[in-house]
Amino acid sequence: MEARENPSSLLQRHQGVTPPWVPLFYDSPLSIHHGDGCLVTDDEGKAYLDFYSGISTNLLGYNLPEVREALIGQLNTGVVHTSTFYLIRAQVQMAERVARLSGMDDPMVFFTCSGTEAVETALLLTTEYRDSSQVISLRRSYHGRSFGALAVTGIRCWQGRGLSPLRVAFAPGGRRRGDRAGMDDAAYVRSTAEELEELIASSTPATTAAMLVEPVQGMGGAIPLAPGQLHAYQEILRRHDIPLIVDEIQTGWGRTGKYWGFQSHNVTPDMLVFAKGVGNGLTMGGVVGRREIMSALNVSSISSFGGNPLSMAAATATLDYIEEHSLPSHAERTGALLLEGLRRDLADVSWVYEVRGMGLLQAIEFAHPGSADPSSRMASAVQERCRRAGLLVGVGGAAGNCLRIMPPLIVSEEQARQGLDVITAAIRQSAADIASSVSNRGSSWGTTACMTAAPHSEVSDDTR
Structure with a gap:
């Protein structure tokens, strides 16, 4: 032993x-x-x-035996990795399943190694598609640790110096504080929708690449968007021809009670990013979106490890189990x-x-x-x-x-x-x-601290 x-x-x-x-x-x-x-x-x-x-x-x-056996079966072929320069049967099959589950019309899928990489890919594609570096995100959001993903993260203590390849404006998430504390759902949705309208009119250029949204703001403390809030946001975005990207990295694959968190909000996103659970621990992420957005990149691009055969074996077994057991x-x-x-x-x-x-x-x-x-x-x-x-x-x-x-x-x-x-x-x-x-x-007890700070250090709760 x-x-x-x-x-x-x-x-x-x-x-x-x-x-x-x-x-x-x-x-x-x-x-x-x-x-x-x-x-x-x-x-x-x-x-x-x-x-x-x-x-x-x-x-x-x-x-889980089903996932373990799928991994052993792939290992027994001797092929752990090939790359996107070759056809990978399991990758094509998984992409077809993800496309169907997305609910989008005529979607395309690209696999990555992580949620951060998936977010970066979505930002790359939408900024190319719209010829704009302007993005709208939500306060108290978290989208990853790379340069672009940190730029669209709305929690200050994760952002470092905040240098960014993007212009980012932040709209309200689901947290009801200050003047909005105690508002019922309808009033909160009206108020936040009005703020998004004003933000687009006053703080963004004529063309905005996308808005990026978590249905439940996980790192922010599992903050759900209000019922109707995401639907109201998408109605505004459509009037301005701004694509909606839904971040399903923590909410996807059944965790919120539906396959995708957005399904509780009566919307169909233009693009969604996923990762985490579908590989049941193996490196797995991806982007699924409308064909015209997914096709917007005018140069060649690859992923050395995204959608590799071993991760695809785990993802296939995981999704099979989720579906068969109505998880x-x-x-x-x-x-x-x-x-x-x-x-x-x-x-x-x-x-x-x-x-x-x-x-x-x-x-x-x-x-x-x-x-x-x-x-x-x-x-x-x-x-x-x-x-x-x-x-x-x-x-x-x-x-x-x-x-x-x-x-x-x-x-x-x-x-x-x-x-x-x-x-x-x-x-x-x-x-x-x-x-x-x-x-x-006779002393007070408790300070505020971001989990990235030293234990019990004092930091401001003020966030973007």
Whole structure:
């Protein structure tokens, strides 16, 4: 059996060779040794129920026989890679399936290695198609870590210096704060639509390349767009002949209760980008869009690794399993059980500002009692306590004050209830710890911090 290295030794080696801007969860970072289903085991032999799924990437959990056998079958051919200069049968077949599932008229598909690369490809194609470098994105959005993807990301703490090959304007997302706090859906949609109209009229050139939208703003803290908001946006975009790109990297393949997040909004995008879950852990991403946009590039372009045979084998098996087991419907049911339970069981906890999400993409936002001031320390404390109780969850949000909940789509109702109980207990105990700490020391508790910052550092929650 493989010898397991002491976690502190591995952490020291990691810190010696890994840039300091790559964050790790937990005070004592975790190394996962093996997994099965929704369970993982760390290097020290402790088992956990995984409610984070590798940032939503292990869509079917771990060690699924159907995916494992598909990978072994491809490995047995001896062909792991060829490149886009050759025909790849599984790639063509998968592209045909993605095109059908997109709901678009006459779409074309290009495969990439990641969501970031998919976003870059979509931006490249739409800027060529419209002969414009102007893009509209949403506040509190996240689209990747490359130059163009960071430019259209609406969370300041991810942006670095903000240098960009694009001109970017930011429209409202789904977060109802300030003057819009307390608005009902209809009023919020009217207000945000009016702001988008004004933004296009006053802050963009005559031609805009595209608008890029997440149906649920995942890294922002699982913030769903309001019912009708994306439809209202697309109506405006159509009047101005601006293509709509929907970012389905975290929402796609059934996680929100439908194959695509946009299907809850009565729209058909001009282009969508996907990645993460469909490879069930293997490098996989892509773009599907209207033929005229996808054909707009007037030079040759390739992807060395996008759509490689091994990733296509995993994606084919993953999509087969999703369809055969009706996992979008399962995600809708199990997600509702979890979301309703969290709202019910946490209704009296003053540190819980909001519980939100769609399907199995959810978050709990923490703020100081009686205010909207975010508390990242509460989120971190709850995450640590969940780990001690055998549950893995994420932390995110523009201020690092959201607990992110994204179990694999195969999670059972029993496991959902188990996770619900652990999260509820962790939040209540953390709230009690805070009350005790404040009472004993008479000090305030909790600062705001982006997860990319040093632990417990203070950063502004002001975002684009």
